[in-house]
Amino acid sequence: MKKADLILTDISYILTMDENLTEYKNADIVIKDGKIIDIGENKKNEYFGKTITGKNKIAIPGLINTHTHAAMTLLRGYGSDNPLKVWLEEYIWPAEGKLVSYEFVKDGTDTAIYEMLRNGITTFVDMYFYEDAVAQSVKESGIRAVLCTGILDFPTPGAKTPDEGLQKTEEFIKQFEKDENVFPAVGPHAPYTCSPQTLKKAFELAEKYDTLYHIHVSETQFEVNDIKERYGNTPVKHLKQLGVLNERVLAAHMVHPTEEEIDIIAENKVKIAHCPESNLKLASGVAPIPKMIEKGIVVGIGTDGTASNDDLDIIGEISTAAKLHKGYNLDPTVLNARQALKMATIEGAKAIRKEDKLGSLETGKNADIVLIDINDPHLQPLFDPYTQIVYSSNGKDVDTVIISGELKVLNKKVLVFDKEHLIEKANYWKNKVLEK
Ligand SMILES: [Zn+2]
Incomplete structure (x- = not known):
């Protein structure tokens, strides 16, 4: 024995x-x-x-949630059912502008981690602000997470300029480089919120420390039109031209790629975080996931933030994905149950480049x-x-x-965090959101 x-x-x-x-x-x-x-x-x-x-x-x-904004649990259900522009400009951004702080992020992430653990999620990918607070929640709970500060060209709650965001990212990477639970990454927000220069600097940082490069890409038709207008290119081709596309890129959403862009994604081994419930709730569209899988692209599944989902249930998410793509393609053989569960496990592990340690039940x-x-x-x-x-x-x-x-x-x-305390905190922040 x-x-x-x-x-x-x-x-x-x-x-x-x-x-x-x-x-x-x-x-x-x-x-x-x-x-x-x-x-x-x-x-x-x-x-x-x-x-x-x-x-x-x-x-x-253990299930892998490849894209979320954990602290946004504190804005769950706030301003739902509005047009995207109204929802963002009249609800989410003002609330974030007023409230996002270390305490807000810590309390929101504690709540999110409690829910994720309850739903079988053992690893998540987070892009938000005050990632040091997120890391604190991760360490206290023992969950695993890829963490990146959202880098944008305008002032954010964590940084006044993109350069400050990049500098904080570098310090964060150095702090957690060897950690078994916190996997630091670089998180330029999106092609429409980051200048070519910011996108390139972020990429250099990811290359320097061999981290993931996590970014929202081709989420909405608005984004596609905007990038076309500003740079004369569609989003994926824009990133390709800037030289910021390779195997370390984890692109969230990818709802509107062209046929040519799907080939570029495949050739450059870019990974996808598919967020079907968020894409449905915000009416962003339906990502061509079966086509991407057919081309050998690694596709993980993500909940996105609860403000646009509105839960952190990966089993529910793969169920939605499996049915959505069957219905959309008028083909019940598309995205079968095995493929769907792979998205939440081994493909998710590949998406964050941790398949040597996570994503399957195997010796070692x-x-x-x-x-x-x-x-x-x-x-x-x-x-x-x-x-x-x-x-x-x-x-x-x-x-x-x-x-x-x-x-x-x-x-x-x-078994981690106190449920009653989390509910109390959630209501404390609800009152803050509603305070004028
Ligand atoms: Zn997102």
């Missing part, structure tokens, strides 16, 4: 999401030093240590594991576990969440 830190036993289904989509039934996962050290049938007989039963559960890798990888409770009539009968997750369940069916071998959710209870 060998010693283990934690053994998940008798798991009804294990969906490893590895290259061959290997599955196990009534099998075990063995964890030591934060890593998966063994997986398969009858493994529990070879080890001793703390055990948790996986009976009536499906094990999947980080023990970031989610158990979904299937002992509930709404998930029975169960013909196919992938189908059940994508079409019948949602984040609230997540029973257990483990990150680096540590329990973060057990029996559907989040």
Whole structure:
């Protein structure tokens, strides 16, 4: 008998999401030093240590949310159902201008992390302001996150100029370069809010420290028209011409690329963060995701901020994606349940260039594991576990969440942050938003 830190036993289904989509039934996962050290049938007989039963559960890798603005949970539901311009100019921007501070970001991110853990998300990508506050929340909770300060050409709550934003980004990168939970990145906001010079400087910084370059691209028709008017090019071609497109680029949205641009994305190995619910709620359009996947482009899934979603449920998000693209393409074979779950796991890991450690349940990888409770009539009968997750369940069916071998959710209870305190804080900030 060998010693283990934690053994998940008798798991009804294990969906490893590895290259061959290997599955196990009534099998075990063995964890030591934060890593998966063994997986398969009858493994529990070879080890001793703390055990948790996986009976009536499906094990999947920790879910990856490839695009969000966590602190915006404090603006959830504010000014909904307005035209994009009205929503931004009369609700979101004034509230942010008035309130965004270290405290706002810390409280908002705590709330977001609580919700993400509850829904089985173990890694997220965040672009906002005061990323030091976000990092603090990440460290306190033990979740993982790619964090970047939004860099824009006009003054932001965190920086008066883009150069100050870049300088803060560099300091942040140096601080967290070797961290196992905080993965610092460079975050130029978008081609329409950053000058060519800012986009290039940001890219140089990402190259220098080998980080992700996270940016919103081709989100709306407005953006496409604006970039055409200013630079005589569509957004992806504009970025290509500036020399800021390669494998480190994680582009959020990509709703309106041309055929030629899809080829450019594929050739340059740019990764996509698909945010279907935000694109639907803000009426931005439908991204040509099946075509991009067909061309071999890595596509992860993202919630975007809750102000335009309005939740942080990745299972709900892949369910929306799978149905949206079937309906839009009049083809029920498009984006099947396996592909949808891949977007939330291994493809998400590839999108953030962490597939060597995250995204699948394999020996040697980080023990970031989610158990979904299937002992509930709404998930029975169960013909196919992938189908059940994508079409019948949602984040609230997540029973257990483990990150680096540590329990973060057990029996559907989040073990980090105090729920009552978070609700109090949310209401404190609601009153601040409403104060004239
Ligand atoms: Zn966004």
